[in-house]
Amino acid sequence: MKNILITGGCGFIGSHFILKFLKVNKDYHLVNLDNLTYASNIKYLDEVKDSPKYTFVQGDIVDFELLKDLFLKYQFDSVVHFAAESHVDNSIHSPADFINTNILGTFNLLENAKNLWLNEKFELREGFKKSKFIHISTDEVYGSLGATGLFNEQSSYLPNSPYSASKASSDLLVRSYFHTYGLNINITNCSNNYGPHQHNEKLIPTIIRNAIAQKPIPIYGDGLNVRDWLYVEDHCEAILQLFNKGKIGEKYNIGGNFELTNLEMVNIILEKLDSILPLGNNESYKKYIVFVKDRAGHDRRYAIDSSKIKKELQWSAKTSFDSGIEKTIHYYISLYKR
Numbered sequence: 628m629k630n631i632l633i634t635g636g637c638g639f640i641g642s643h644f645i646l647k648f649l650k651v652n653k654d655y656h657l658v659n660l661d662n663l664t665y666a667s668n669i670k671y672l673d674e675v676k677d678s679p680k681y682t683f684v685q686g687d688i689v690d691f692e693l694l695k696d697l698f699l700k701y702q703f704d705s706v707v708h709f710a711a712e713s714h715v716d717n718s719i720h721s722p723a724d725f726i727n728t729n730i731l732g733t734f735n736l737l738e739n740a741k742n743l744w745l746n747e748k749f750e751l752r753e754g755f756k757k758s759k760f761i762h763i764s765t766d767e768v769y770g771s772l773g774a775t776g777l778f779n780e781q782s783s784y785l786p787n788s789p790y791s792a793s794k795a796s797s798d799l800l801v802r803s804y805f806h807t808y809g810l811n812i813n814i815t816n817c818s819n820n821y822g823p824h825q826h827n828e829k830l831i832p833t834i835i836r837n838a839i840a841q842k843p844i845p846i847y848g849d850g851l852n853v854r855d856w857l858y859v860e861d862h863c864e865a866i867l868q869l870f871n872k873g874k875i876g877e878k879y880n881i882g883g884n885f886e887l888t889n890l891e892m893v894n895i896i897l898e899k900l901d902s903i904l905p906l907g908n909n910e911s912y913k914k915y916i917v918f919v920k921d922r923a924g925h926d927r928r929y930a931i932d933s934s935k936i937k938k939e940l941q942w943s944a945k946t947s948f949d950s951g952i953e954k955t956i957h958y959y960i961s962l963y964k965r
């Protein structure tokens with residue numbers, strides 16, 4: 628039985644990945660290392676918590692000695708690294724946590740993987756020849772696009788927030804461990820995910836929660852910032868395929884190929900809510916939309932060219948936006964409707 632380390636598995640994307648990974652990989656024991664920040668919820672993993680193939684460790688990726696003990700104890704075959712401070716707004720108010728977790732935490736993981744997997748530079752130890760470090764990152768590292776164009780894997784890194792700058796730094800560290808030491812790595816840069824398990828503070832849960840509570844639904848600026856939306860399960864499928872077949876040392880963009888302005892997104896959700904939970908008197912939840920002062924450094928448009936992962940790994944997003952958002956809306960209604 629091989630051991631794999633997943634970091635940040637009690638968060639939004641990591642929790643979906645763990646559930647999927649354990650269903651399809653019967654020959655792995657999985658260790659989920661998460662320090663349970665406000666953004667996590669250990670209950671997302673209730674269905675696997677008693678499995679002999681699953682171990683939860685509450686701990687911080689910034690704690691080098693803890694990582695050293697875990698790598699020694701479990702002799703991890705691979706790492707999929709989700710743990711991060713992930714909310715852009717928080718990075719504007721409190722950037723220090725982003726620097727610690729996203730940069731220092733990633734460095735600590737890389738060092739421990741290097742120490743376990745390599746005899747010396749470019750020489751993988753017996754038993755670790757196929758070991759792989761998959762680093763989960765974001766399209767935000769590329770900065771902002773104009774009205775046209777797509778980010779591809781060659782796009783320059785031009786991060787605009789402390790969050791995206793910390794993720795960009797971590798991507799570059801991961802890249803350097805491939806080029807300098809020969810560590811087997813993949814980096815993913817993906818677009819906005821949506822689906823169940825997202826923390827309350829994020830856009831889609833906020834829209835649904837406030838609509839149901841009949842409270843103002845805040846939209847930054849003019850609402851015309853464009854994002855490309857990817858259903859979380861499709862993202863996890865892409866990571867699984869990378870785990871199995873991703874070319875060593877490569878980075879892959881992953882997108883949903885579904886661009887919407889924030890205002891379009893809000894309107895779609897509210898129209899669906901109008902039919903699922905009608906307000907009555909022919910009224911629409913849209914009356915709760917309010918435009919608020921724009922976020923500092925707010926990127927105007929992100930859009931992803933996923934042709935590399937489509938061509939090399941035959942991956943594509945399978946969930947239509949219509950069905951993905953309906954599943955998502957029903958999930959948050961069951962969470963927020965009392």
Ligand SMILES: NC(=O)c1ccc[n+]([C@@H]2O[C@H](COP(=O)([O-])OP(=O)(O)OC[C@H]3O[C@@H](n4cnc5c(N)ncnc54)[C@H](O)[C@@H]3O)[C@@H](O)[C@H]2O)c1
Pocket residue numbers: 634635636637638639640641660661662663664665666667668686687688689708709710711712713714728732763764765766794816817818819820821825826
């Ligand atoms: N959500 C998106 O739309 C999106 C898009 C692109 C990339 N990403 C990237 O995907 C990854 C996962 O994002 P998410 O949305 O699931 O984030 P999340 O905030 O929902 O979850 C992050 C998890 O990491 C854990 N964590 C944070 N700091 C830690 C630390 N120091 N030590 C151990 N655990 C720690 C948290 O407790 C939480 O469970 C992140 O690296 C993020 O940058 C997310």
